[in-house]
Amino acid sequence: MKQLLRINMKTQTIVNEIVGQEFAHFGGRSLIAKILNQEMDAKADPLGPENKLIVCPGLFVDTVAPCSGRISVGGKSPLTKTIKESNAGGTMAKRMAALDLHGLVLEDQPQQDEWFVLVVDASGVEFLSAQPYLGMNNYQLGEELRKEMGSEISIASVGLAGERRYLNASIQFTDLDGHPSRSAARGGLGALMGSKGVKAIVFKDVKKAAWEYADKDRFAAANKAFGKALLAHPFSGQGLPALGTALLVNVTNEMGILPTHNFSKGRWEHAEETSGERIAELQAERGGKMSHICERGCLVRCSQVYNDKNGKYLTSGFEYETIGLFGANCGIRDIDAIAQLDRLCDDLGVDTMDTACALSLCMEAGLIEFGDAEGALRLGQEILDGTELGRVLGNGTEATGQHLGSTRIPTVKGQAMAAYDPRGLKGLGVTYATSPMGADHTAGNSIGDHSLDGTCKDGQVDLSRNLQVIMTVFDTLGMCIFSGMCCEEPEALGHLIDMAAGKFGGDWDVDRLMGLGVQSLILEKQFNKAAGFTEKDDRLPEFMYTEVLESVDASFDISDEELAKTLSFGAPE
Ligand code: SF4
8 A cells, every 4th residue: 555654844743644546646746746736825935834845756666667766856946936846866766665655745844943864664754853964965964874874775865055945955865876966956956855954864775565566467578678669779778878968968069059158159169078978988997987877777877987087986977967067058178177066066965057057157247267167166165165156156047147137047937948058959948938847858858859950940839748748757657768768669658558557457548648747737837827927937038039049040939829839738637
């Protein structure tokens, strides 16, 4: 019997709810949408007692489906003020499945400035005082908790950024090596966790619960075929394991959509120095590792271990978006400096994308020069030290742009765009504009689409809609988005549908599977509407419409009326 653990942080009490039939097909992202719509006033203060922090795996977590160990975190975002789901890899989701837990819901707030470490195992939840750990960042915190509780624990934690409730604070999850390198980075959910007085959630290793399947043999056969399709796909089967997501640096540069110097250009003459090819070469010399996994059951292996010049571990989960935005967009050529910035962000607990875009705004405003790696690390140190400017930067790109009086702030609904210029990739531009989450490349990224010219507007609204629906399905199943690449092939999609039938029973087809995504998107839009958002908020920043990106000879030209059609599915059921 699946359970939902409600943890009241004011009274430090637990209510253990058996999950009813109404939640049967809600998991991960859609579970967050369902709970928040049912239980929360959408206008409530994101850092106040009415907001809830929901931590939950997806619907396939208790299966052997590939890459099905994503952990979703959600609530009303302190950064965007919209509904927010952010998901990460690591080890926690499968620990929750082992305990037959459908989710944790953190409610209310401690009365005084009390801080806790929540320890979860088969006997329930223990509230430990976090006093000894306050002031620690994520790497040190993990080491201290492992000294106390053993090396087999799984940790979700906030660093100083979450303690200070920076609006750009992340929640960091430990990977298989115990490093806090997997981030639920977007939307300031670390600030929400901080507002609940929770420094860390720790799951102990427990004996696995028996996992139920409606038809285990059907699931196993479909799963095997799906895994084969995944490995046969050139991106998930070859490109990602060889070079990680950083393989996209040369790809987007070639396409003319690699944001450069705060989105003022789309090509950068130094891209090669920060490419996946360069990283693979360096790590072969330094004893690092490509083809790393961030969670058990991953077949794709896009992660890596990045060692410094002395062959010592520096960071992992070092993604294209971080490299593109600290690299080309800040003009920093030194890949080791970019890796240090990635480590700093994971340690302090802030989103790399919003931090990098904030730094590029500082460069554009003349606080430091584009390309000044030491200056960027100095500004990173200011975020860590909590200086006046550091606190502004810690609140993300939008706050930094407003502080500096910038007219070129690359955000939608207060969240920074990722390392793809939407003027040359208009399907993703539609997603940035219309996703209920704010500018989010994982919500429906058209980079892999070969059916349309990304610089032309025709067909991009439909493309974005389809991508947003299928990505929401994957976020609901709790499967990594890279395991979804092969679903462009109808045969692979058919295997996934069969897996759903094998797991849940009953008749499944494309419409029913896609319905898992549609139901979540409808609820998310409903929440945002109740929070006060309108179609006027579903658009890109003005400079994307008025400035031509020379590398693709295009500006963003999809009208507000066309954008409004993207997620118009009708009335909620
Ligand atoms: S593909 Fe990459 S991000 Fe996805 S589960 Fe595997 S290692 Fe993690």
